[in-house]
Amino acid sequence: xxxxxxxxxxxxxxxxxxxxxxxxxxxxxxxxxxxxxxxxxxxxxxxxxxxxxxxxxxxxxxxxxxxxxxxxxxxxxxxxxxxxxxxxxxxxxxxxxxxxxxxxxxxxxxxxxxxxxxxxxxxxxxxxxxxxxxxxxxxxxxxxxxxxxxxxxxxxxxxxxxxxxxxxxxxxxxxxxxxxxxxxxxxxxxxxxxxxxxxxxxxxxxxxxxxxxxxxxxxxxxxxxxxxxxxxxxxxxxxxxxxxxxxxxxxxxxxxxxxxxxxxxxxxxxxxxxxxxxxxxxxxxxxxxxxxxxxxxxxxxxxxxxxxxxxxxxxxxxxxxxxxxxxxxxxxxxxxxxxxxxxxxxxxxxxxxxxxxxxxxxxxxxxxxxxxxxxxxxxxxxxxxxxxxxxxxxxxxxxxxxxxxxxxxxxxxxxxxxxxxxxxxxxxxxxxxxxxxxxxxxxxxxxxxxxxxxxxxxxxxxxxxxxxxxxxxxxxxxxxxxxxxxxxxxx
Amino acid sequence: xxxxxxxxxxxxxxxxxxxxxxxxxxxxxxxxxxxxxxxxxxxxxxxxxxxxxxxxxxxxxxxxxxxxxxxxxxxxxxxxxxxxxxxxxxxxxxxxxxxxxxxxxxxxxxxxxxxxxxxxxxxxxxxxxxxxxxxxxxxxxxxxxxxxxxxxxxxxxxxxxxxxxxxxxxxxxxxxxxxxxxxxxxxxxxxxxxxxxxxxxxxxxxxxxxxxxxxxxxxxxxxxxxxxxxxxxxxxxxxxxxxxxxxxxxxxxxxxxxxxxxxxxxxxxxxxxxxxxxxxxxxxxxxxxxxxxxxxxxxxxxxxxxxxxxxxxxxxxxxxxxxxxxxxxxxxxxxxxxxxxxxxxxxxxxxxxxxxxxxxxxxxxxxxxxxxxxxxxxxxxxxxxxxxxxxxxxxxxxxxxxxxxxxxxxxxxxxxxxxxxxxxxxxxxxxxxxxxxxxxxxxxxxxxxxxxxxxxxxxxxxxxxxxxxxxxxxxxxxxxxxxxxxxxxxx
Numbered sequence: 007x008x009x010x011x012x013x014x015x016x017x018x019x020x021x022x023x024x025x026x027x028x029x030x031x032x033x034x035x036x037x038x039x040x041x042x043x044x045x046x047x048x049x050x051x052x053x054x055x056x057x058x059x060x061x062x063x064x065x066x067x068x069x070x071x072x073x074x075x076x077x078x079x080x081x082x083x084x085x086x087x088x089x090x091x092x093x094x095x096x097x098x099x100x101x102x103x104x105x106x107x108x109x110x111x112x113x114x115x116x117x118x119x120x121x122x123x124x125x126x127x128x129x130x131x132x133x134x135x136x137x138x139x140x141x142x143x144x145x146x147x148x149x150x151x152x153x154x155x156x157x158x159x160x161x162x163x164x165x166x167x168x169x170x171x172x173x174x175x176x177x178x179x180x181x182x183x184x185x186x187x188x189x190x191x192x193x194x195x196x197x198x199x200x201x202x203x204x205x206x207x208x209x210x211x212x213x214x215x216x217x218x219x220x221x222x223x224x225x226x227x228x229x230x231x232x233x234x235x236x237x238x239x240x241x242x243x244x245x246x247x248x249x250x251x252x253x254x255x256x257x258x259x260x261x262x263x264x265x266x267x268x269x270x271x272x273x274x275x276x277x278x279x280x281x282x283x284x285x286x287x288x289x290x291x292x293x294x295x296x297x298x299x300x301x302x303x304x305x306x307x308x309x310x311x312x313x314x315x316x317x318x319x320x321x322x323x324x325x326x327x328x329x330x331x332x333x334x335x336x337x338x339x340x341x342x343x344x345x346x347x348x349x350x351x352x353x354x355x356x357x358x359x360x361x362x363x364x365x366x367x368x369x370x371x372x373x374x375x376x377x378x379x380x381x382x383x384x385x386x387x388x389x390x391x392x393x394x395x396x397x398x399x400x401x402x403x404x405x406x407x408x409x410x411x412x413x414x415x416x417x418x419x420x421x422x423x424x425x426x427x428x429x430x431x432x433x434x435x436x437x438x439x440x441x442x443x444x445x446x447x448x449x450x451x452x453x454x455x456x457x458x459x460x461x462x463x464x465x466x467x468x469x470x471x472x473x474x475x476x477x478x479x480x481x482x483x484x485x486x487x488x489x490x491x492x493x494x495x496x497x
Numbered sequence: 498x499x500x501x502x503x504x505x506x507x508x509x510x511x512x513x514x515x516x517x518x519x520x521x522x523x524x525x526x527x528x529x530x531x532x533x534x535x536x537x538x539x540x541x542x543x544x545x546x547x548x549x550x551x552x553x554x555x556x557x558x559x560x561x562x563x564x565x566x567x568x569x570x571x572x573x574x575x576x577x578x579x580x581x582x583x584x585x586x587x588x589x590x591x592x593x594x595x596x597x598x599x600x601x602x603x604x605x606x607x608x609x610x611x612x613x614x615x616x617x618x619x620x621x622x623x624x625x626x627x628x629x630x631x632x633x634x635x636x637x638x639x640x641x642x643x644x645x646x647x648x649x650x651x652x653x654x655x656x657x658x659x660x661x662x663x664x665x666x667x668x669x670x671x672x673x674x675x676x677x678x679x680x681x682x683x684x685x686x687x688x689x690x691x692x693x694x695x696x697x698x699x700x701x702x703x704x705x706x707x708x709x710x711x712x713x714x715x716x717x718x719x720x721x722x723x724x725x726x727x728x729x730x731x732x733x734x735x736x737x738x739x740x741x742x743x744x745x746x747x748x749x750x751x752x753x754x755x756x757x758x759x760x761x762x763x764x765x766x767x768x769x770x771x772x773x774x775x776x777x778x779x780x781x782x783x784x785x786x787x788x789x790x791x792x793x794x795x796x797x798x799x800x801x802x803x804x805x806x807x808x809x810x811x812x813x814x815x816x817x818x819x820x821x822x823x824x825x826x827x828x829x830x831x832x833x834x835x836x837x838x839x840x841x842x843x844x845x846x847x848x849x850x851x852x853x854x855x856x857x858x859x860x861x862x863x864x865x866x867x868x869x870x871x872x873x874x875x876x877x878x879x880x881x882x883x884x885x886x887x888x889x890x891x892x893x894x895x896x897x898x899x900x901x902x903x904x905x906x907x908x909x910x911x912x913x914x915x916x917x918x919x920x921x922x923x924x925x926x927x928x929x930x931x932x933x934x935x936x937x938x939x940x941x942x943x944x945x946x947x948x949x950x951x952x953x954x955x956x957x958x959x960x961x962x963x964x965x966x967x968x969x970x971x972x973x974x975x976x977x978x979x980x981x982x983x984x985x986x987x988x
Binding site: 033035036037040041043044045049052070072073074075076077081082088092093095096098099100101103104112114124136152173348 | 524526527528531532533534535536539540542543559560561562563564565566567568569570571572573579583584585586587588589590591592593594595602603605614615616617624627628631632637643647648650652664666839
């Protein structure tokens, strides 16, 4: 496979695919819409998962695991939920194959038809709330703060690596509470966990907001979201947290006896982020030379490439590198020493640039003599010759600097792309010419939202939390409005 | 739910179910054969998973993720494999539900029938080797040392929590090698990783061996296994590692150019352990009062219960406990302070005994005055009054002691239950009266193996590695034999 990367200017979409495929993050699979997450991509996801998992546990959540399959009848129990998910689900109808007596090879055994079809979970509210019914009797059983890491399947017709795949990996938190207020606080808390993760680990600034009614999760009373901005000016929903009211408790008859010994329905939230975040990460930071990964979640934070002639030089470099890697590892830094002699240094430089390793050290025999090393940072492509003495401390600080720089750069880019618009022509022109978020007044109706989407492909990404109230007129209908909302074309 | 546990003597099988359900490890689900892994059980599995994952990475493996679904035609490509798995698989035939126009509710949409059915993976050799075809061209691409953590589905008719469920969680390693020898070394190395994990973390002694041809994995040339002994004298296969020869490379046409630039088929291994290990752990160590968990993987290693009257005493105890837990945590010890005032100390003692927490500290106001604390160990139920000064070091050492004691106890139990038998009557009597492994000569034929299984329900668990060679006569047929093999009834 050629390692050449299509430029963003030439074809943004192809650039993205090139990075994912050639950067070693993922591959297409033989199964329609499903991808293979390759080792380098999975190492990245593991780092993201572990950071999130720690944040969930630090906020009092525990992990559990619920079945992959959902009985068909469960989906129907919550009216909005079934509308949202029945149209795109994988259905298990049989539990056995057999050899066709007519010689047609392996066929479904008609005698092994399930009495009730099973759906491969597109999300687990129904099976989980059916279980919670047995676990919750009293207010003393609440709150229940459970998360699961799982694979889910939504039968998407148009798929893209990481961004939209039929099967994807995610976490889904499902919490149960005694009061409406407590559930809302939980949903907001988890949104803030996601926002903190996106900003501090992924170096991706996000806008915290709520979805409009028509963009809500199927079964939610309120959907909170974080929205990120990609380099092509399109928005990407990076995580959602739902206040589910008592909808699932009512659908599955989950009641608890409160402190006054009266039976009440339980209040619920659910919240999730997925491998889609990997796609967001790629599109937020990378350049035409390849991936640029933020140090806190990069599989390798530092790569060291030796430059030598002959075994004697190699031996000297090896010894020094051993000392450096020991120091770096002691600081908790993930470092790879690539002394593979099948490839030249130049090839390796290009390879790690493509893979987005934040810091590269190149060390040659003459460098050793002079007690220096060449340090290259991936984000700015700056190179510096640095003294070997104290190199580990220097690298540790540089990694912090890169993390901050990447966030600031992405934030400046995003901030430049939040543009107010007060007239329809301006709105359309901004969408076409500049992209990004357009802050505009909206009359609050689903009809207007739908009409704008039809005409421009832009959707209301969110109504920002702590939005400034401001009298105005709807950008489309001219009807009165009390605040601006953020429109964008989106992934 | 009553917390009473059926005794092992009264009903071993019910005792096991009681421990799993009442100990909070798992629950039945609404989906036939699928279980819910509850938070306490999942925390245990996480500790097992993390320890194994580190061992895999330390031996050079990386994680990746392959699709949940396998096209039906893939299963047929390896003849033995399809025989082994086609009869017990979940088949996805449709990708959409719709509302029945006749009013029958939610039904499968006949227009959304898949051209080719998809199988929910029972194991991933086929989809992975189909992918490896694209990843392997040259000897420089080898070895490929990949593992995945995943859920798999095998449509078992008779299921038992953890031991045999339709869906289970596991890891499956799939490696590709340039030579037969290297693949065999890999399969043996991973068996040793499993054995080390079982013995050092789970405190469960295992016998390393190979399966007979009829007990081999479907598609393997050799299946290595570790076999454990449960308290009822039945054996349990705790992990397997397969040398797959070139079977899957041939089925999926995966060739590499070797150093001489000739095309050769790739050599393969696969190896896996699953949530079944949780069942093994429960049955190897627990008693009639509840679970007994080995310290190295117990979710909580230490629980502290305060005993007090009034808030003043509580406050004094809280302060001291804060100091103790800080010390314990600094030593990397997982500690829980249960100061829930809804339950009495006696109830808590029983609860943590049931949950198998290795060490319990009970601390009262008078203890504080005297500078002591009551330390109870779960395995032996011994209690000691210990000085508070230096308590964290004492506890750390006690946890080590418990880990060793549990292993030694299980090993003594197992060793007593490896019994040679030289006559058929003796063999049958031993199986019925003593259980355990019976070391007996076998003529090496599948017919004898099958006949013995039919008559006694005992199977050949393994031919131990490094088995002593010894002339003898088959226990069943009287035909000559060169070594004893281990028979047992098994889970």
